[in-house]
Amino acid sequence: MGQQVPLVDYLVLGESPHLVARECEACGAGFFDRRNACAACGGTSFAPRPVPAEGELRTFTIVAHAAPGIPVPFVAGVVDCGGTSVRGNVINTSPDPDHVRLGMKVRLVTYVVGTDDDGTEAIGFGFEPLEGTDGN
Amino acid sequence: MAADEIWILGINMTKFGKHPDLDTVDLAAEATMRALSDAQVTMKDIGVLAAGNLMGPGRALGQQLQKQVGQTGIPVYNVANACATGATALRTAIMAVKAGECGMGLAVGVEKLAGAGLLGGGGQAKSDGARYEPNGRYGAVATIDGRIGTDTMPGVFAQIGMEYGHRYGGTSFELFARISEKNHAHSTLNPLAAYNKRMSLEQIMGDVMIAYPNTRPMCSANCDGAAAAVVVSGAKLRTLAPDQQRRAVKVSASVLTTDPWEEACQVLPNVNTLTRNAAQQAYEQAGVGPEDLDLVELHDCFATAELVHYDNLMLCQPGEAVPYFESGATWRDGKTPVNVSGGLQSKGHPIAATGIANIWEVCHHLRGEAGDRQIADAKVGLAHVIGLGSACGVHILERSAA
Numbered sequence: 102m103g104q105q106v107p108l109v110d111y112l113v114l115g116e117s118p119h120l121v122a123r124e125c126e127a128c129g130a131g132f133f134d135r136r137n138a139c140a141a142c143g144g145t146s147f148a149p150r151p152v153p154a155e156g157e158l159r160t161f162t163i164v165a166h167a168a169p170g171i172p173v174p175f176v177a178g179v180v181d182c183g184g185t186s187v188r189g190n191v192i193n194t195s196p197d198p199d200h201v202r203l204g205m206k207v208r209l210v211t212y213v214v215g216t217d218d219d220g221t222e223a224i225g226f227g228f229e230p231l232e233g234t235d236g237n
Numbered sequence: 238m239a240a241d242e243i244w245i246l247g248i249n250m251t252k253f254g255k256h257p258d259l260d261t262v263d264l265a266a267e268a269t270m271r272a273l274s275d276a277q278v279t280m281k282d283i284g285v286l287a288a289g290n291l292m293g294p295g296r297a298l299g300q301q302l303q304k305q306v307g308q309t310g311i312p313v314y315n316v317a318n319a320c321a322t323g324a325t326a327l328r329t330a331i332m333a334v335k336a337g338e339c340g341m342g343l344a345v346g347v348e349k350l351a352g353a354g355l356l357g358g359g360g361q362a363k364s365d366g367a368r369y370e371p372n373g374r375y376g377a378v379a380t381i382d383g384r385i386g387t388d389t390m391p392g393v394f395a396q397i398g399m400e401y402g403h404r405y406g407g408t409s410f411e412l413f414a415r416i417s418e419k420n421h422a423h424s425t426l427n428p429l430a431a432y433n434k435r436m437s438l439e440q441i442m443g444d445v446m447i448a449y450p451n452t453r454p455m456c457s458a459n460c461d462g463a464a465a466a467v468v469v470s471g472a473k474l475r476t477l478a479p480d481q482q483r484r485a486v487k488v489s490a491s492v493l494t495t496d497p498w499e500e501a502c503q504v505l506p507n508v509n510t511l512t513r514n515a516a517q518q519a520y521e522q523a524g525v526g527p528e529d530l531d532l533v534e535l536h537d538c539f540a541t542a543e544l545v546h547y548d549n550l551m552l553c554q555p556g557e558a559v560p561y562f563e564s565g566a567t568w569r570d571g572k573t574p575v576n577v578s579g580g581l582q583s584k585g586h587p588i589a590a591t592g593i594a595n596i597w598e599v600c601h602h603l604r605g606e607a608g609d610r611q612i613a614d615a616k617v618g619l620a621h622v623i624g625l626g627s628a629c630g631v632h633i634l635e636r637s638a639a
């Protein structure tokens with residue numbers, strides 16, 4: 102078995118996979134990529150902040166038409182993870198309005214996106230419904 | 238008229254739709270010549286030109302246009318500001334006139350988009366490399382569009398409408414489809430619209446799903462088109478003929494905003510706060526309120542977007558957009574008719590032309606020249622556009638007192 106790499110650098114793999122935001126040390130605003138100064142307050146010091154792996158689905162769409170090569174349909178959404186909004190797909194459930202509902206509780210899970218020529222696996226993330234809240 | 242006021246002296250939009258035999262310069266020139274003629278002036282009277290084009294081949298449109306209609310050596314500003322490009326061009330000309338740099342300015346917006354297909358997700362096939370190497374701002378080793386959310390415009394704006402539903406309740410697939418039903422019905426009276434076909438609710442809901450809850454007719458129609466406007470200072474207008482003064486439309490407010498930072502605004506574009514801010518500033522500048530508006534042309538790039546802008550433009554109480562629409566208020570015989578042109582979903586959305594074409598629509602009614610779709614005795618109207626990223630333009634227009 103080869104190595105694993107995260108799909109994006111703000112995904113931390115290991116025992117309990119989670120996302121990490123760059124937090125402005127002055128005001129607490131979070132960003133998922135680099136900033137020279139905080140867009141909220143202008144502060145220039147940032148520190149990593151782990152993002153809770155569970156949250157609530159604040160909005161979603163079910164994409165039926167995407168750029169060529171992207172498998173459809175899929176559920177794209179925004180999850181409120183303890184006050185940090187995260188962009189991600191809802192996975193491990195049927196991509197239809199009967200199975201995906203606004204406000205439903207979800208948790209971050211990882212999956213293998215693919216394997217490259219060296220045998221390295223890319224690991225992506227999505228959000229799956231928490232048990233007991235789905236299928237009503 | 239006060240010397241420091243700004244007026245629309247002449248304005249025009251081309252037919253929206255397919256123009257296979259005309260390029261961007263031809264279309265821009267057509268709108269320009271007609272706007273000049275409408276204003277009863279020539280390029281020799283114009284002191285500044287602002288030209289907008291977003292998806293074109295990247296040449297300097299303004300200079301190309303000058304070569305087509307008149308090279309007088311005036312300053313040209315080529316502007317791009319996403320879907321707010323047209324409004325930004327207009328605002329640029331207005332700022333120059335307002336600053337006293339010249340008495341008369343011209344703004345033009347043009348786009349060739351017929352057959353463009355899905356916007357935002359990129360037209361090219363997405364494939365991953367043979368070896369995973371971190372790339373770009375997120376250190377991504379493979380394509381993230383479709384794996385971490387969506388970049389497609391229908392998908393982004395679907396989430397914007399669904400988020401409103403999550404916050405306030407009352408939304409449904411059918412509700413959003415009914416908004417589209419209204420705009421398609423309105424377009425049957427607009428001979429310049431790309432589509433003039435009335436569609437039933439069943440047809441709209443049964444059409445091809447693009448990004449739930451937006452089906453194809455609930456998305457803005459890609460098409461070709463251009464629009465142009467001549468703006469003039471109050472001081473200059475006073476020196477012109479009575480007929481020019483009579484048909485001039487007052488720009489009571491001209492506002493452009495971007496989004497202030499809020500949690501989540503970099504995760505899903507926030508089109509609400511900057512629209513609300515623009516509306517607030519515009520109402521203050523104009524000294525009018527939403528209740529004074531006889532018609533509104535707002536940026537219904539998707540059915541899901543129109544709903545949230547009822548609230549953002551303060552046409553209804555906060556959180557009340559669903560009951561407001563259900564009351565029939567935004568149909569052409571309602572309290573505040575919205576998108577009587579057919580809107581972006583049916584009139585069409587040639588991106589950089591949109592922010593001037595919506596002002597043409599409002600002016601057309603304020604001048605009493607809108608024919609079959611005339612809103613009776615229209616005195617005040619509002620035009621709104623939004624470009625993702627984001628930029629929001631709001632203009633309030635008033636009928637000439639003369």
Ligand SMILES: [Zn+2]
Pocket residue numbers: 125126127128129130139140141142143144
């Ligand atoms: Zn900060």
